[in-house]
Amino acid sequence: MSIFIDRNTKLVVQGITGRDGSFHAKQMLEYGTCVVAGVTPGKGGQKFENKVPIFDTVADAVAATGANTSVIYVPPPFAADAMMEAADSGISLVVCITEGVPVLDMTRVYPYVQDRKARLIGPNCPGLITPGVSKVGIIPGRICAAGNVGVVSRSGTLTYEVVYQLTRAGIGQTTCVGIGGDPINGTNFIDCLQAFEADPDTKAVAMMGEIGGTDEQQAAEFVRAHMTKPVVGFIAGQTAPPGRRMGHAGAIISGSAGTAAEKLDAFKAAGMGVAQRPADFVTLLQERL
Amino acid sequence: MNIHEYQAKDIFRRFGIPVPPGDVATSPDEAERIARAYGTGVVVKAQVHAGGRGKAGGVKLARTPADARAAAQQIIGMQIKGLTVPKVLVTPAADIASEAYAGIIVDRASKRAVYMVSPAGGIDIEEVAAKMPDRIMRLPVDPRYGLLPFEASRLGFFLYKENAKLAREAAKIMRQLWQAFTASGGSLAEINPLVVTTGGDLLALDAKMVIDDNELDRHPEIAALRDETAEDPSEVAARRANLTFIKLDGNVGCVVNGAGLAMATMDLVKYYGGEPANFLDIGGSSNPEKVVNALRIITRDPNVKAILFNIFGGITRTDDVANGIVAATRDTPLTVPMVIRLTGTNEEIAVQILQQHGFSAMTDMDEAVQKAVRLATGGKAA
Numbered sequence: 001m002s003i004f005i006d007r008n009t010k011l012v013v014q015g016i017t018g019r020d021g022s023f024h025a026k027q028m029l030e031y032g033t034c035v036v037a038g039v040t041p042g043k044g045g046q047k048f049e050n051k052v053p054i055f056d057t058v059a060d061a062v063a064a065t066g067a068n069t070s071v072i073y074v075p076p077p078f079a080a081d082a083m084m085e086a087a088d089s090g091i092s093l094v095v096c097i098t099e100g101v102p103v104l105d106m107t108r109v110y111p112y113v114q115d116r117k118a119r120l121i122g123p124n125c126p127g128l129i130t131p132g133v134s135k136v137g138i139i140p141g142r143i144c145a146a147g148n149v150g151v152v153s154r155s156g157t158l159t160y161e162v163v164y165q166l167t168r169a170g171i172g173q174t175t176c177v178g179i180g181g182d183p184i185n186g187t188n189f190i191d192c193l194q195a196f197e198a199d200p201d202t203k204a205v206a207m208m209g210e211i212g213g214t215d216e217q218q219a220a221e222f223v224r225a226h227m228t229k230p231v232v233g234f235i236a237g238q239t240a241p242p243g244r245r246m247g248h249a250g251a252i253i254s255g256s257a258g259t260a261a262e263k264l265d266a267f268k269a270a271g272m273g274v275a276q277r278p279a280d281f282v283t284l285l286q287e288r289l
Numbered sequence: 290m291n292i293h294e295y296q297a298k299d300i301f302r303r304f305g306i307p308v309p310p311g312d313v314a315t316s317p318d319e320a321e322r323i324a325r326a327y328g329t330g331v332v333v334k335a336q337v338h339a340g341g342r343g344k345a346g347g348v349k350l351a352r353t354p355a356d357a358r359a360a361a362q363q364i365i366g367m368q369i370k371g372l373t374v375p376k377v378l379v380t381p382a383a384d385i386a387s388e389a390y391a392g393i394i395v396d397r398a399s400k401r402a403v404y405m406v407s408p409a410g411g412i413d414i415e416e417v418a419a420k421m422p423d424r425i426m427r428l429p430v431d432p433r434y435g436l437l438p439f440e441a442s443r444l445g446f447f448l449y450k451e452n453a454k455l456a457r458e459a460a461k462i463m464r465q466l467w468q469a470f471t472a473s474g475g476s477l478a479e480i481n482p483l484v485v486t487t488g489g490d491l492l493a494l495d496a497k498m499v500i501d502d503n504e505l506d507r508h509p510e511i512a513a514l515r516d517e518t519a520e521d522p523s524e525v526a527a528r529r530a531n532l533t534f535i536k537l538d539g540n541v542g543c544v545v546n547g548a549g550l551a552m553a554t555m556d557l558v559k560y561y562g563g564e565p566a567n568f569l570d571i572g573g574s575s576n577p578e579k580v581v582n583a584l585r586i587i588t589r590d591p592n593v594k595a596i597l598f599n600i601f602g603g604i605t606r607t608d609d610v611a612n613g614i615v616a617a618t619r620d621t622p623l624t625v626p627m628v629i630r631l632t633g634t635n636e637e638i639a640v641q642i643l644q645q646h647g648f649s650a651m652t653d654m655d656e657a658v659q660k661a662v663r664l665a666t667g668g669k670a671a
Contacts, residue, residue, distance in 0.1 A: 076503060102503040103395050103476055107432040110400045126603075140603045140633065155549020157601045161654065164601070164632070181548060183397045210549055213397045236552035239537070239559045240568070243340075247533045247548025247570040249503070250397070255415045260556075277557050279655055 002130035002175040003150065003195035003202070004093060004119070005069065009134045012037040012058060012067035012091070014074055014082050016048050020097070021073035024138050025052070028071075031141045033134045037061035058089040069093040071127060071136050076100035079123060080109050083186075087118040094186070095136050096122035103249065106184040113186060120186025124249070126156040126178035139163075139176060147172015149285060150196035152189060153208035154181050154215075154248070158236055162208060162278050169282040171289070174202045181248025183212070189219035197227050204230045204288050206281050207272075211237035212251045212258040217266040224270035230288035232273035232281055235260040290500045291338040295378045296514045297478075297496035304469040306462055306480075308493045311380030320361030323379040324354040330382040333360040338519050339370040347374060350382060375518040383492060388482035389448050390414055391463065393470050395477070396429065402470070404428040404436070404463065406444050410482040436467040448483075458491050459483070473511050474504025523586050530582035532571055539564025540594040540665045542587035542625075544580070546571050546605045554599045554658065561655075563662030566593045571605075580613025588623065595626050595665035599654060602633025611639035615646045626664040630657030 011028070015021035016038025025048060029035050037055055038048045044056035055061040058070065070086040072079060072095065079098040086094040094113065101123045113120045121128065127137010131144040138156075143164040151166075151173050153159040159178055166173065177192050179185055189207060196202045205227075209216035216235065223231045238260040240246050242253040253259050267274050273284040298308045310327075313336065314320035324331045335347030342348050347369050351357035357379060367374050388410035396403040407425045409417050418425055426447040430436050438460075445460030446453075462483070470478040477499040484494045505512040517525045527534030533548065537555075541563045545551035548570050555565035567587060571579045587593055600610050610631060630651045631639055640650050651657045 077506065100503045102474060102507070103501050104402070104432070104471065104474065104504070107395070107401050111431075111433065138604060143633075153549070155547065157545075157547025157603060157605075158549030158553050160601050160603050160633070161550055161553070183395065184400045208549065210552060215397070234553075236549050236556065238556045239565055240552060240555070241535070241537065244535050244568075246535065246552050246568055249501075251548060251552065257415075277560055277655070278553055 001199050001201040002133065003192065003199050004121070004175065004177065005128055005130050005134045005136055007133060009069050009136065010034050010036045010065065010067045011136060012039060012061045012065070012070045014039045014058065014070055014072045014086065016040055016052070016054060017043055018073055022048070024073065027141070028135055031135045033136065036065040036067050058085050058091065062089045062091065067091065069136060070095065072096040072098055074098060076102070080105035083109050083120060083123070084112050087113040087116040087120070092118055094118055094120045095125070095127050096120065096186075097125065097127055097137055098122070099124040101182065103182070103184055106182065110184060110186065121177065122180040122185060124182045125180030125185070126159065128175060128177040130175045131173055137178070139178065143167055144176060145172040148174060148201055148203040148289070150174050150192070150199065150202040150205040151176040152192040152196070152205065153178050154210050154250070155208055155236065158208055158278070162206060162234075162281050165279060165282055166206070166285070169286070171282065171285055174199060181210070181250050183250040188215050190222045193219060193222055193227060193231070197229055202229065204232070204285055206285060207231055207233045209233060209235050209263055210248065210251050211235065211240050211246065211253050211260050211263075214258065216263040220266035220270035220272060223272055230273065232275055232284045232288070233267040234275040234278065234281065235263045290502055290505060290515060292498055292500060292514045293336040293516060293519070294334065294496055295336060297498040298493070300469050300473055300498065301466075301493055301496050304465045304472070306465045306469065306493050307491055308496065309380050309383060311378050313376050314361055314379055315365065315376045317358045317361040317365070320377060320379050321354045321358035324351060324357035327381050331357050331379050332382050333357055333364060334378045334380065335364045335367070335369060335374040336376045336378055336519070337369050337372050337374045339372050342369060345369045372519065372521070375516065383484060383494060384487040385494075386485045386487050386489075388484050390417070390481045391444070391448070391466065391483050392479035392481065393466060393475070393477065399429045401429040401432065404430065404444055406448055408448050410484075414481070430467070435471070436464055438464070455485060455491060462491060462493070473498065474501050474508050475499065476501040523589060527569070527586050530579065530586070532569060532579060532583055532586070534586060535568040536590065537565055537567050538592070539566045540592050541661050542566045542590065542593040542596040543599065544569050544571060544583050544587065544596065545599045546601060550599065550601055554597070554654070557655065557658045558597070558662055561659050561662045563665055566590055577609055577613035577616055580610050581617040584614070584617040588625070593625060595628065595661045596623070597657065597661035598627070598629040598631065599657065600631040600633070602631065602636060605633070606635045607631040607633055607639035608635040608642060611642040614648065615642060628657050628661040628664065630654055
């Protein structure tokens, strides 16, 4: 089992003919993801790699192929519209990889997607992967292995680092989810923790947060109150100065709020395992599995 | 992107918000001339992208043009929180009867733009929030409708309960602030203080705006407000090279791909007893050019005693990074030791390239960080 994506995932790639979209569409096909359609307005009727039909609109793609999941690689100015188009077309899981979506756009996208009962992951995220089954986004498939640890993270390459170390130590994953580094995103830690708690195959969760906001603190409270499975957490940015945006739009200590110390304290108070460095995940998870 | 107070005031003025007049001076001469033209007492205010200007001595009252000159002399070129003050705003001094606070921030928890207003103005709003939470009104704005007139009125009457005329005027300012904020692609807009003058008028005495970097392509007129003289030169160079760079005080220069891994690398440097010299993210799809620029920026910092590459190749091809390292060191050999850790996409090719040019590469992040810290401290730590 897994969360959010599985054998029934039928994927439409929005922006499939673009530079990033075409590269990653190929990678997903090679991984075995069921890519049923692509969307590029004006290129409807063509085929991607001689096999995936391209449509002008997401609605057309859904009607013709029954796609239930979408991944978005369109440039930032058009990403908000693409997310809303997917949700309005009946897609139930919308994954937005695009980095650089204006935050005021996201204040409009979020309620729009919610009203249509769709789940949004991202933006500015690496997507998700259920090892050996389906990959939606850009997480390198070869660093993952099937297993029983759920992984959720605000980062891209830091997730790869941790997953790579887990895999090398023989700890496989049910699903790895990158929720993205923006201040407003569609799916937060709690959503993923809830799903991992409900997934019978997931036996423990690795969670990588970072400075900025209170998502991790709320997640810790959720772990304390609602989770029976062990959770190990890490916070990136312990050495980050306040008031500076550390690459991710959401990674900023505002005033005295959102520091690594306050998040780590919340983890400890919730009885979670606390990884001081990425390598600690291996031992802390081994102890708990 | 930060903009200066005088630039934020220009934007506010365009949307009808009452702001005091003011002119910018880059020299004491100019400040004196401006003060003389106003013919009144003036305030000379440092224009710098840092908070706490007043406490740092960057805001001075000047009764005469000669005073204004002296104040400008002191303020221009001074350091506030590590940044050099490039210019001052000279503005007529106002007679203040009361001070309030009004601001819009993007709130992550409610996923909306939120108004925060308080009749306790002129001080740190975080402090008010902590000590007198009932003195703040928070009002999240539904993005589908924008700030509705009754909401603006609610804010206005919260600020000026006993004075309906002021409350209505404040409500109008709240609506104008919404226009200014959304039309500029803001992530923060703040009037602190919003004052009532002894003459009974409302005035935005100070203005602050932060623009969402992701909006700049949409608003070229706002992007043009960027003042590179007010920024750290290494950060300007990094931005031009499409790198995210933040200078810190340590001695281990870090070159990493991805923001989360870059932060985790800095943290690991600290964990092993070192101090990171910077945050630097070369991004997802790095090309050799980016690595060349990254090395150039890092080696400009005389504090850097060792350089650490930490590259996890996903989209980033590690052979691109290796080629960048070779290209960057060909013409200007490094004067400090370098530790290279790379793993992932095209790792074998990268290692081969590096070895051909006399570099060695490591694959374990912890070992690489420990080695870099050891080299930077001359073997004293880690």
